Amino acid sequence: MNAIAKLEFKKKIQDKGLWFWTFILPIVFIVGFISIFGGNTGADSEQLVVQIVPGYTVMFSFYIMISIVIAFIKDRDSGMTARIASTPLPTLQYFMGKWIPFILIVLIQIAVLFGFGVAVYDMPLGNTFALIMISVALAFVSTGCGMAMAVIAKTENMGIALTQVIALGGAMLGGLWMPVEFMPDIMQNIAQFLPHYWALQGYQTVILDGGNVLDVWASLLVLIAYGAVCIGIALSAYPRYLKLSKS
Amino acid sequence: MINIREVSKSYGPIKALQHADLHIEKGSCFGLVGPNGAGKSTLMKILVGILEEFGGTVEIGGKPVHQYRRDIKRQIGYVPQDICLEETLTARDNLLLFGQLYGLSGKDLNERISEVLTLIGLEKREKSIVSTFSGGMKRRLNIGCALLHAPEIIILDEPTVGVDPQSRRAIFELIHELKAEGKTIVYSSHYMEEVEQLCDSIGFIDQGMVVEHGTMKEVFEKHRHSSIFIEGEQITEEVLAPYGELTVRENGYVITSIDPLATLQKVALALHSQAVQPTRLELSQTKLEGIFFELTGTQLRDKG
Numbered sequence: 001m002n003a004i005a006k007l008e009f010k011k012k013i014q015d016k017g018l019w020f021w022t023f024i025l026p027i028v029f030i031v032g033f034i035s036i037f038g039g040n041t042g043a044d045s046e047q048l049v050v051q052i053v054p055g056y057t058v059m060f061s062f063y064i065m066i067s068i069v070i071a072f073i074k075d076r077d078s079g080m081t082a083r084i085a086s087t088p089l090p091t092l093q094y095f096m097g098k099w100i101p102f103i104l105i106v107l108i109q110i111a112v113l114f115g116f117g118v119a120v121y122d123m124p125l126g127n128t129f130a131l132i133m134i135s136v137a138l139a140f141v142s143t144g145c146g147m148a149m150a151v152i153a154k155t156e157n158m159g160i161a162l163t164q165v166i167a168l169g170g171a172m173l174g175g176l177w178m179p180v181e182f183m184p185d186i187m188q189n190i191a192q193f194l195p196h197y198w199a200l201q202g203y204q205t206v207i208l209d210g211g212n213v214l215d216v217w218a219s220l221l222v223l224i225a226y227g228a229v230c231i232g233i234a235l236s237a238y239p240r241y242l243k244l245s246k247s
Numbered sequence: 248m249i250n251i252r253e254v255s256k257s258y259g260p261i262k263a264l265q266h267a268d269l270h271i272e273k274g275s276c277f278g279l280v281g282p283n284g285a286g287k288s289t290l291m292k293i294l295v296g297i298l299e300e301f302g303g304t305v306e307i308g309g310k311p312v313h314q315y316r317r318d319i320k321r322q323i324g325y326v327p328q329d330i331c332l333e334e335t336l337t338a339r340d341n342l343l344l345f346g347q348l349y350g351l352s353g354k355d356l357n358e359r360i361s362e363v364l365t366l367i368g369l370e371k372r373e374k375s376i377v378s379t380f381s382g383g384m385k386r387r388l389n390i391g392c393a394l395l396h397a398p399e400i401i402i403l404d405e406p407t408v409g410v411d412p413q414s415r416r417a418i419f420e421l422i423h424e425l426k427a428e429g430k431t432i433v434y435s436s437h438y439m440e441e442v443e444q445l446c447d448s449i450g451f452i453d454q455g456m457v458v459e460h461g462t463m464k465e466v467f468e469k470h471r472h473s474s475i476f477i478e479g480e481q482i483t484e485e486v487l488a489p490y491g492e493l494t495v496r497e498n499g500y501v502i503t504s505i506d507p508l509a510t511l512q513k514v515a516l517a518l519h520s521q522a523v524q525p526t527r528l529e530l531s532q533t534k535l536e537g538i539f540f541e542l543t544g545t546q547l548r549d550k551g
Contacts, residue, residue, distance in 0.1 A: 003347035007333065007340075014335055079329035086295040086325040087348040088317045 004089070004097025008071065012105060018067050022109045026060040027116055034121065046124070047208070053117035054203035055176040058196050060113075061106050061142045062167035068102055068146030069159030072241070081245035095238060099147055106139035126206040130213045134202040137223035141195045144230035151234050151241040170196040198222040248273035248400070248431050249294065254303035255455075256289050263289040265455040266303070271448070276422070276432040278446035278463075280439065282543055286455040287435045288328060291404050294433065295325040307400065321349065324393035328404040328435075330385045331392075334378040338369055338388050341377060342395060349396035359395050366424070367391040368417055383414025390421065401425055402433045407441060419445065439536040449535075453543040470538040473507035475514065476500070479525035486523065490514050499527060 012018050033052050038045060075081045075098075084094055114131075117123035125131060145166060153159035171177055173187060174196030180188050191197040202219030205211035213220075249271035256264040264286045271277045279287050292298040293305060296316050305312045307319050332341050339360060346356040364370040367387040377385065390406060403422075407415045422445055425432060436442055442449060443463070450460035459466060477487065478499030487493055490513055491504035504510040511530055518525060533541075 003344055007336075007344050010340075011333065011335060078331065079327055080331045080333075082292070082297050083325070083327055083329075083331035084348065085297045086320065086323070086327075087345070088320045088350065089348050090317075 001089070001093035001097040001100075004084075004094055005100045008098055009101035009104065011071075012067065012101060015067070018105070021063045021066065022060065022105065023112055026056050026109075026113055029056050029060075030113070030116065031120075045121075049117060049121040049123045050204055050207050051179060053113060053121065053123055054200055054207070055171075057110055057113040058138060058174075058199045058203075059167060059171040059176045061109060061138055061199075062145065062170060062196070063163065064102050064106050064109075064142055065146035065149055065163040065166065066160055067105075068098075068143065069150045069153055069163065070156055071098065072150035073153065073156050073159065076241065076245040079245075081242065085242065085245075091238070091242060095147075095235070099143060102143045102146065103139045106142055107135060110135045110138065124207055126208075126210055127212045130206045130211060130216055131203070133213055133220060134199060134206065134216060134223070137202075137220050137227065138195075138199045140227035141199075141223045141230065144227040144234065147234035148230045148237070151237040170194050173197075174200065176200055195223055195226040248275075248308060249433070250304075250306040251290070251294075252304045252306075254290070254293060254301055254305060256286075256293065256298065256301040262455050264293075264301070267452070267455070267457045269450050269457055269460055271431065271433060273431055274429045275448050276426050276434060276446045278442035278449040279433060279435040279452065280437070280442055280449065280539060281452035283437075285452045285543070287452055288404055289455075290452070291325075291402055291433065291435060295323050295402055296320050297325075321396065322399045324396065324398035324401045326390050326393045326401070326403040326406050328408065330389050332377050332385060332388060335376065337374050337376055338364065338380075338391075339373040341388060342391060345392040346395040351396060356395075359397070363391045363394050366394065366421060381411075381414075383410040383417075386410050386414060387417060387421075390418065394425075398430070400431045400433070404435045405437065406434075407436065407438065415441075439534070439539055443535040451539065451542045458542050459538075466538065467533075467535075470541060471533050472503055472537075473530060473532055475502040475504070475507055475511050476527065476529050476531055477502065477514065477525050478527040479523065481523045482518075482525055486517070486521070487514065490517075 030053055033056070034048060037048055037052070085091065114123070114125065118125065149159050149162055153162065173190050174194040175183065175191050176196055180191050180197065183191070198219040202216040205216050205219070209215070249269070251267055251269040254264055254267040255262070267286070267290060279290065281287050289298065293301050294307070296312060296319065299316070308322065310319060312319050333344065342360045342363060343356065346359060351359060361370070364373050367390060369384060369388060369391070372380070372384065377388065380388065386406060390403070393401060407418055410418070422432065422434070434442065434446055446463060448460070448462045449466055451458045461469070476496065476499055478497070482500065484493060484500070487500055487502060490510050491502040494501045494503070502510060502514070507530055515528065
């Protein structure tokens with residue numbers, strides 16, 4: 001499992017596309033939107049930063065799904081999955097070895113984007129442990145969703161299209177682009193069914209309200225539950241993926 | 248060493264293998280030949296444990312693969328038809344990955360990587376990125392990845408496809424070395440001259456069925472038909488008809504006979520007495536390709 005995880009991590013570090021989606025584009029969005037809204041709306045600057053930095057961090061954490069889908073479909077179509085199946089490595093360890101590096105990448109992404117928020121906009125962080133717990137739960141759900149998509153999608157294009165729907169649709173409906181209070185009632189209700197909303201609520205509770213782990217238990221629970229469902233789907237569809245890759 | 252009994256495998260309505268029976272001796276080099284889609288790759292994937300669901304039994308070293316899958320995988324080195332390498336990594340990194348997947352680590356793994364790099368002739372390119380390699384170099388590295396754990400059985404699925412003559416020669420030398428070390432080799436190829444040169448036993452597979460198998464000597468003895476080829480302006484069917492079964496080939500005739508040497512003598516005398524001068528008169532032996540066509544036919548297999 002370690003060999004697969006190390007390999008995947010090494011490959012991802014060399015992937016310029018991943019750097020763009022994971023770090024460069026989110027920073028461009030954060031800077032752009034804080035400049036636009038900070039100058040024109042006269043909004044409270046701390047509230048604005050705490051809306052935009054965690055909001056875009058949550059949204060772009062879901063873009064890891066693209067890399068996961070590409071990695072799995074490439075391995076399937078190149079015969080690498082079948083080749084690895086001829087080694088003594090148990091199939092579940094292959095699954096874990098592919099998954100863990102993406103969790104790490106999302107955690108690094110969150111650290112970099114929050115670090116940028118602190119360094120450039122003096123964003124407060126609040127309770128570190130609670131922040132880490134939400135970040136881990138967010139990484140679990142975004143990569144879990146990616147793993148499910150990767151084993152279900154038949155083509156890269158299909159996977160990328162569904163990722164856009166989940167990332168952008170979730171961002172819009174989950175209150176990542178604007179506070180949910182500004183949205184119509186029906187959308188506020190829909191938002192509560194989305195992991196994006198709960199991740200942002202968790203971050204804002206810690207950063208703005210000085211909350212600790214106990215204060216964000218609902219967010220953690222929802223995120224972990226979503227992640228568990230996604231991984232359940234991924235694991236149940238995994239034998240079909242292996243079958244396709246071997247025939 | 249490898250016993251395949253009544254093995255069947257279907258993909259939906261397609262029967263990829265039908266009651267295949269084969270025995271492969273320890274230390275032998277076994278050639279597996281057949282047209283495209285005959286079932287060779289399916290059989291190889293069953294042997295290496297990629298395909299786990301199939302009918303019949305496969306025993307390797309006396310152990311059924313269903314029960315001892317992980318143990319058996321450690322004994323096998325599989326070289327797939329596709330080049331399965333990480334193109335963005337170096338040759339050494341690729342070997343490192345496969346070594347670790349087979350449970351090697353530390354000093355042992357590093358030593359083994361150096362040995363294999365020398366064996367496949369890539370010791371000077373170990374730090375080069377694989378995407379910069381030629382097709383032949385990639386093929387050799389693909390083989391190297393299967394040799395790191397020093398397997399007893401090496402299964403090669405068309406390992407010389409798309410390589411230049413130099414790389415093909417290097418791959419042959421490598422296989423000869425492995426044979427000399429007493430490894431059991433299963434070698435699939437469409438190139439009959441390769442199989443004839445490398446293998447000591449052979450199995451022909453067509454439409455999922457094993458249509459012939461045995462040692463190379465046995466198969467040749469069973470299917471070898473000597474014939475006489477004769478060509479010349481004055482040569483006609485009437486002249487040759489009394490001497491055996493006659494078929495037209497190129498610009499001449501082929502006479503198939505039970506005793507070709509005696510027939511050759513009679514034909515030569517007859518032509519001489521009639522003052523007919525052939526431009527070519529030769530005794531020819533059936534080659535493996537001829538046996539292949541005899542057993543599997545000449546019809547294209549990709550026609551519906």
